Amino acid sequence: MRRIVVIGGGKIGGVIAQMLVESGDYAVTLVDRSPAALQAVILHPRLSTCALDVTDAEALDAALTGAFAVLSAAPFPLTGAVARAA
Numbered sequence: 001m002r003r004i005v006v007i008g009g010g011k012i013g014g015v016i017a018q019m020l021v022e023s024g025d026y027a028v029t030l031v032d033r034s035p036a037a038l039q040a041v042i043l044h045p046r047l048s049t050c051a052l053d054v055t056d057a058e059a060l061d062a063a064l065t066g067a068f069a070v071l072s073a074a075p076f077p078l079t080g081a082v083a084r085a086a
Helices: 011-022 035-039 057-064 076-085
Strands: 002-007 026-032 047-051 069-072
Touching: 002 011, 011 026, 011 047, 026 035, 026 057, 035 047, 057 076, 069 076
Parallel strands: 002 026, 002 069, 026 047
Antiparallel strands: none
């Protein structure tokens, strides 16, 4: 099963993560800097969460290690940091 990392645990990121895990094809890690945002997501056996600040390049690199793909639903100013890590 391929692992996908979704950056941004708000409404859009949460929906993307749910759709991916419900497809049955992916294990998803949902990343957000806010633990509260991650707690609002409906848990699924193939969905894990990770609280980290994506501007921390080392932590983001570690979160993306071994991932098949990364999808960004983070605010636009964070896009560069996500792209560099990917």
